[in-house]
Every structure is written in C-alpha cells, then in structure tokens.
Amino acid sequence: MKADAILAVGIVVAPLVLCAAVAWAQESATKPSAMPVVPLKAASDFESITDQGKRSIALFEEAGKVLQHPRCLNCHPVERSPTQGDDLHPHVPEVAGGPANHGLPGMPCNSCHGKVNSMTLGDTVRSIPGDGHWALAPASMAWQGKSLGEICEQLKDLKRNGNRDLAKISHHMGTDTLVGWAWNPGAGRTPAPGTQKQFGALIDAWIASGAACPKA
Ligand code: HEC
Numbered sequence: 001m002k003a004d005a006i007l008a009v010g011i012v013v014a015p016l017v018l019c020a021a022v023a024w025a026q027e028s029a030t031k032p033s034a035m036p037v038v039p040l041k042a043a044s045d046f047e048s049i050t051d052q053g054k055r056s057i058a059l060f061e062e063a064g065k066v067l068q069h070p071r072c073l074n075c076h077p078v079e080r081s082p083t084q085g086d087d088l089h090p091h092v093p094e095v096a097g098g099p100a101n102h103g104l105p106g107m108p109c110n111s112c113h114g115k116v117n118s119m120t121l122g123d124t125v126r127s128i129p130g131d132g133h134w135a136l137a138p139a140s141m142a143w144q145g146k147s148l149g150e151i152c153e154q155l156k157d158l159k160r161n162g163n164r165d166l167a168k169i170s171h172h173m174g175t176d177t178l179v180g181w182a183w184n185p186g187a188g189r190t191p192a193p194g195t196q197k198q199f200g201a202l203i204d205a206w207i208a209s210g211a212a213c214p215k216a
C-alpha cells in the first residue's frame with residue numbers, strides 16, 4: 001500500500017476507534033455493577049465419580065449454581081411478592097402474586113411484562129423482562145432462603161412440584177421458556193451460568209444416577 005493510501009485509511013479509521021472507545025467508557029461508567037457470569041461444568045465432567053450416590057449429589061450441586069441463581073430465585077420467593085436484581089431486593093413497584101400467581105386484579109404481571117424482553121430508554125432500568133407465561137412461582141415451589149438439599153427434596157415431591165414426575169421435571173428444566181429466560185434476561189442483568197441445554201443435561205444425569213439429594 002502506498003503511503004498516502006495508508007494515511008487516508010488512518011484518517012477514516014482513527015475517529016471511529018476514538019468514538020467507540022468513548023462510547024465504551026460511558027457505557028461502563030453508567031452500568032450497574034453486575035455479578036460475574038459463573039461457568040457451569042458439563043455432565044460428562046462427573047463421570048469419573050464412581051460412587052453413584054456421590055455422583056448424583058455432585059451433579060445436583062452443580063445444577064444448584066443455576067437453581068440458586070438470582071434469575072431463578074427472584075420468581076421463586078417465600079413471600080408472595082417477586083424480588084429483583086442480584087441482591088433480591090423487593091420488586092419496585094410493590095406487586096403480589098395474587099390468587100393465581102399472575103398478579104393482583106387491576107395490576108397483572110403482564111400489564112408491564114410483555115411476551116419478550118423490552119428495552120427502555122433509561123440507564124437505571126435498561127430492560128423489562130418478558131415471556132408469554134410471566135408469573136410468580138406458587139408458594140409450594142418457593143426456593144429463597146432454603147438450602148440446596150431442601151430445594152432438592154421439594155423438587156421431587158409431587159405434592160409440592162405441580163404433580164410432576166422426574167421426566168416432567170427434566171422436560172421443564174431443559175425446555176420451558178420461562179426457565180430459559182434466565183439465560184436471556186435482557187440488558188442490565190447477568191444471565192444464569194452455562195446454557196439451558198447444559199443445565200438440562202446436568203438434571204438428566206442427576207435423574208439417571210438416582211436423583212439423590214444433598215443433606216438438607
Ligand atoms: C407496574 C409494572 C410491573 C408489574 C405489574 C410487575 N412487574 Fe415485575 N418488573 C417490572 C420492571 C420495570 C422490572 C425491571 C426492574 C429492574 O430490572 O430493576 C421488573 C422485574 C421483575 C423481576 C426481576 C427479574 C430479575 O431477575 O431481576 C421479576 C422476578 C418480576 N419482575 C416478576 C414479576 C411478577 C411475578 C409480577 C406479577 C405478580 C410482576 N413482576 C409485575 C415491572 C412490573
């Protein structure tokens with residue numbers, strides 16, 4: 001390339017690089033501090049554990065990184081109101097699950113939560129979460145403040161898990177779109193660890209190894 005051609009390219013490219021750098025600096029300055037994305041081990045990483053019961057528990061503990069992630073916990077509270085953010089603060093504005101977990105009459109969840117995530121124009125709340133089935137998990141499925149062992153026992157209990165056998169639990173975890181939202185939570189939120197597929201595979205391997213639970 002001739003010297004004048006290099007200079008011409010430089011004149012065009014340099015301001016673009018500068019603009020991108022300024023935009024990036026502004027973006028990082030206004031972004032609320034998000035928690036880091038934690039990696040998730042693959043189900044095959046546990047094959048070396050020969051004791052089946054121990055392998056099953058280890059698989060569930062790995063899946064627990066997802067189950068106890070704020071993206072899941074915020075919708076599985078003990079109180080009948082959802083929470084928000086990585087610190088599980090009370091939902092702003094104050095809302096409640098109501099009679100059918102879809103909100104109180106007059107202010108259902110879907111008056112704000114659409115079928116998909118929507119962007120906002122602001123920096124404080126950068127997006128509003130969305131899904132066609134947005135609702136609060138029923139009280140029997142509350143996970144906040146519970147140990148992983150307690151969550152495990154409750155997940156297997158037909159009386160508390162919406163009458164789902166293990167095959168249905170596997171299907172729900174691996175394919176449900178509301179569960180899947182946790183990996184596509186909208187701008188300004190940290191996604192759950194790994195992918196839904198990886199998480200589904202951990203749950204399947206946990207079931208195949210006897211669905212053992214950590215001590216409560
Ligand atoms: C008046 C509007 C409004 C109503 C009604 C509403 N929400 Fe929200 N919700 C929001 C907004 C806005 C956000 C995003 C706030 C943020 O990210 O700081 C949000 C965030 C959330 C989050 C947090 C996601 C996360 O991991 O940070 C959950 C969970 C949630 N809503 C559940 C519900 C449920 C369940 C209902 C119905 C019982 C409901 N919301 C009703 C406006 C609403």
Ligand code: HEC
Pocket residue numbers: 066067071072073075076101134135136137138141154155156160161162164169172173178179180181182192
């Ligand atoms: C927007 C709220 C919301 C989010 C986010 C959410 N859930 Fe749920 N979850 C629900 C609701 C509502 C039900 C009840 C559905 C039913 O019984 O038909 C439910 C039920 C379940 C169940 C079935 C039974 C049981 O024993 O709890 C599982 C498993 C589950 N959720 C897993 C998850 C996981 C894993 C995540 C995060 C990756 C998650 N959920 C995120 C609302 C949510």
